[in-house]
Each structure stands twice: as C-alpha cells, then as structure tokens.
Amino acid sequence: MVPPQQDHDLVYNLRLSSVGPGCVTGSDVIHDLSGLDLTMKLHYLKAVYFFSSHAVEGLTVMNMKEAMFYLLNDYYITCGRIKRSESSGRPYIKCNDCGIRFVEGVCDETVDEWLETDDDSKRNLLVYHRAIGPELPFSPLVYLQVTLFKCGGISLGLSWAHILGDAFSVSNFINNWGQHMAKVNVNSSPALAPRSLTNTAKPEAPSEPLSAKQVNHVGDLWVLANNCKMETFSFNLTTKHLSNLQAKIGSVSAFDSICALLWRAIAKVREGFEPQIITVCRKDPCHDDSNVLGNNQIIRSIKASFLVGESDLNKLATLIANDQDQVCDERNKIEAAVEKDNGCTDYIISIYMPRMDD
Known part of the structure; x- marks a missing residue:
C-alpha cells in the first residue's frame, strides 16, 4: 500500500457529486454574458477557507449540501452550462440546473500542520479545479471541495469561473451559504432575473483599454496557453506585518500599500x-449588492511615469490611492473592445490586483 503521506495522497478518497437548486428553474432560461464577463472567460477565482473543529462541531457534509440546495435556488445561474449562439458563436449560459460540482476529500494532517507547510503546491490539493471546455455543455462553472482533517477541522476550497462574477460575487456566495447553514434569514434572490442583451445598445469604441490584452483564440478550451516556467508563491501577511507596512508608508489603505509593495x-x-502599468480592481460603490452576480468591479489602469523598482513605497502607494477618478475606469473601453467581434475575441486582464476589503 502507498502511504498516504506521499504528495499525491495527502488528500485522498475524493468523492464527486453534483448539487443543484432545490426547485426547478424553468425551461429555456438563458443568462446573456456581458462584454466584461467575456473578458474574464480565461480567468478563474480560487479560494480556500479553513475552519477549526470547534467552529464546525456538529456540522456534516449532508448539512452543507442541504443548505446548498436552498442557496442555489437563488444562484441558479451558477448551475448552468456554457453554450454558443448558433448564429454568432457568442457564448451564453443556459440555466439548465446541471449543478455545481461538489467534492469531498480526507486528509490525515491537522489544520495547523497543513498551515505550517511552506510547500505552495500542496494548496492546490484543497481546490478541485477543471478549466471550462473543451465540451462546453458538460463543464461545471463552480467546484466546491470539502476536505476533512484528522483534527475534526475542515477546509472549503472554491474554484469559480470568473465569467460568472467578480471576487465580490464569490464573497457574497460563500457568506450567503454560511447563513443558510446557520439557518439565518437570508436576503434571497441575489441573481434576480437572468441578463438579456437583446435590447442593449453596444458601447461606442473609445481608445483601446490598457488593462485588457487580446490573446490568441482558445476555441472551446478556456485556458490560456502558458509556455513559461512558473511557480506559485504565497505571502502570509499577519496583522503585525500590515501594521509595520502601514507605519512605513503612511495614511493610505492597507490594500494600496500591499499593491505598491508587490x-x-x-x-x-x-x-x-519592469511593468509601468498595473490593473487595480475595486468594488463599485454604486453597485447594488442585492444583485451580486456579475463582473461589476471598477477596473482601473494605473501608470507610473518613474522607475518603479527604485521608487519610494509611499510615492507608489499614493499614486495607487489617488488614481481613482472616473476617467481611469476602463470598463466602457473593455466592453467596446469585446463587442467589436460580438464577444468572440479572447482577452485577459493584465497584472490583476482585486481589492477585497471594501
């Protein structure tokens, strides 16, 4: 027998199932994807949440699934599948209740032992992920992995197709699920009605966006080809680290300080x-949180007119913090660029730094 401590067996006994809405959504329900949504088609959001044994005492996988049935009555769009328009080839979501993919796994380490590791590659074992495609109608848009640790604690790993919505959509999705598990009254219907672009006027074509980069067409396998040798590196930022950083930089927010440092x-x-331009995404204060699904974040390109590598952190952080006027918001430019080819051209967002503390 291969001992479970070998790398590929640190998380084992994986069980896959599908979870869909408790109620039938209906027939022929379609969610049209905006230009901003389609810009994010090659991006995926991943997150891992850890909980101690005390925090999840008495909670079972069946409890989680039961709460998910109710949650997905509102988030039914996440249970759909991608299809293409027969006339234009533009992708859209068919809300057919196929469900999200629910994964269960077991780990023989404790949560504390896992968190002490310096091996960044291990973290991928807690987030089950598959890119969308090449068979679009059979590809889930959301994967949720529950890993049970030997101490009784758990981790929740989420893989979310960015085409569904931004990081704030993910946060609301997880928070609402938690409220359902706690049997707290939840503000339902976050997705309201599926979006239709039938009567939506196409945006005018301003100058090309700095934040979005056109890439070679990927077809129906929605993953960006990467021929570079890359590694993942994680930063463990404690409250003390942030306090020290803030003391050095000054009055700007922690987010702006971290962006400047990176x-x-x-x-x-x-x-x-060195990159002279970065893309910073922030929550739109004018956006209604009751309609949380969608890529509604403000996207700004920030350009430095000086050598970034030799710059003072305070100067760099101040540039990021102060560059928040409406002119810098590139959403209209991105929409126009994508709509030129009716959503069939592939883009990525370059040097993407989303703000999550708003």
Whole structure:
C-alpha cells in the first residue's frame, strides 16, 4: 500500500457529486454574458477557507449540501452550462440546473500542520479545479471541495469561473451559504432575473483599454496557453506585518500599500522590463449588492511615469490611492473592445490586483 503521506495522497478518497437548486428553474432560461464577463472567460477565482473543529462541531457534509440546495435556488445561474449562439458563436449560459460540482476529500494532517507547510503546491490539493471546455455543455462553472482533517477541522476550497462574477460575487456566495447553514434569514434572490442583451445598445469604441490584452483564440478550451516556467508563491501577511507596512508608508489603505509593495517587487525582479502599468480592481460603490452576480468591479489602469523598482513605497502607494477618478475606469473601453467581434475575441486582464476589503 502507498502511504498516504506521499504528495499525491495527502488528500485522498475524493468523492464527486453534483448539487443543484432545490426547485426547478424553468425551461429555456438563458443568462446573456456581458462584454466584461467575456473578458474574464480565461480567468478563474480560487479560494480556500479553513475552519477549526470547534467552529464546525456538529456540522456534516449532508448539512452543507442541504443548505446548498436552498442557496442555489437563488444562484441558479451558477448551475448552468456554457453554450454558443448558433448564429454568432457568442457564448451564453443556459440555466439548465446541471449543478455545481461538489467534492469531498480526507486528509490525515491537522489544520495547523497543513498551515505550517511552506510547500505552495500542496494548496492546490484543497481546490478541485477543471478549466471550462473543451465540451462546453458538460463543464461545471463552480467546484466546491470539502476536505476533512484528522483534527475534526475542515477546509472549503472554491474554484469559480470568473465569467460568472467578480471576487465580490464569490464573497457574497460563500457568506450567503454560511447563513443558510446557520439557518439565518437570508436576503434571497441575489441573481434576480437572468441578463438579456437583446435590447442593449453596444458601447461606442473609445481608445483601446490598457488593462485588457487580446490573446490568441482558445476555441472551446478556456485556458490560456502558458509556455513559461512558473511557480506559485504565497505571502502570509499577519496583522503585525500590515501594521509595520502601514507605519512605513503612511495614511493610505492597507490594500494600496500591499499593491505598491508587490508592484515594486515585480519591477525589481524583471530587471529593466519592469511593468509601468498595473490593473487595480475595486468594488463599485454604486453597485447594488442585492444583485451580486456579475463582473461589476471598477477596473482601473494605473501608470507610473518613474522607475518603479527604485521608487519610494509611499510615492507608489499614493499614486495607487489617488488614481481613482472616473476617467481611469476602463470598463466602457473593455466592453467596446469585446463587442467589436460580438464577444468572440479572447482577452485577459493584465497584472490583476482585486481589492477585497471594501
């Protein structure tokens, strides 16, 4: 027998099932994807939430699934599948209640032992992920993995197709699920009605966006080809780290300080090829949280007119914090660029830094 401590067996006994809405959504329900949604088609959001044994005492996988049935009555769009228009080839979501993919796994470590590891590759074992395609009608848009640790604690790993909605949509999805599990009254119907673009005027074509980069067409396998050798590196930021960083930089927010620190670090590593422009995403204060599904975040490109790698952190953070006027919001530019080919051209968002503390 292969001992479970080998890398590929750290999380084992994986069981896959599908969970859909408790009520039938209806026939021929379609959710049209906006230009901003389609810009995000090659992006996926991943998150892992850890809970101690005390926090989940008495909670079973069946309890989680039962709460999910009720949650998905409102988030039924997440249970749909991608299809293409026969006339234009533009992707849309068919709300057919196929469900999200629910994964169960077991780990022989404790939560504390897992968190002490320095091996970033291990973290992928807690998030079951498959890119959309190549058979679009059979590809789930959401994967949710529950891993049971030997201490009684659990982790919840989420893989979310960014085409569904932004990081704030993900946060609301998880929070609402938690409220259903706690049997708290939930503000339902976050998705309201599926979006229709039939009568929506196409945006005018302003200048090309700096934040969106056109890539080679990927067809029906929605993953960006990457020929570079890359590794994942994680930053463990404690309250003390943030306090020290804030003390050095000044009055800007922690988010702006972290962005400045990462921007300068990347610039130093690239040695002469430093990025002069980054993309920062923030929550739109005018957006109604009762309609949480969608890519509604403000997308701004911030350009430095100086050498970033040699810059003062305070100067860099202040540039990020102050560059929030409406002119910098590139959403209309992105929409126009995508709609030129009726949503059939592939884009990615470059150097993407989403703000989650709003």
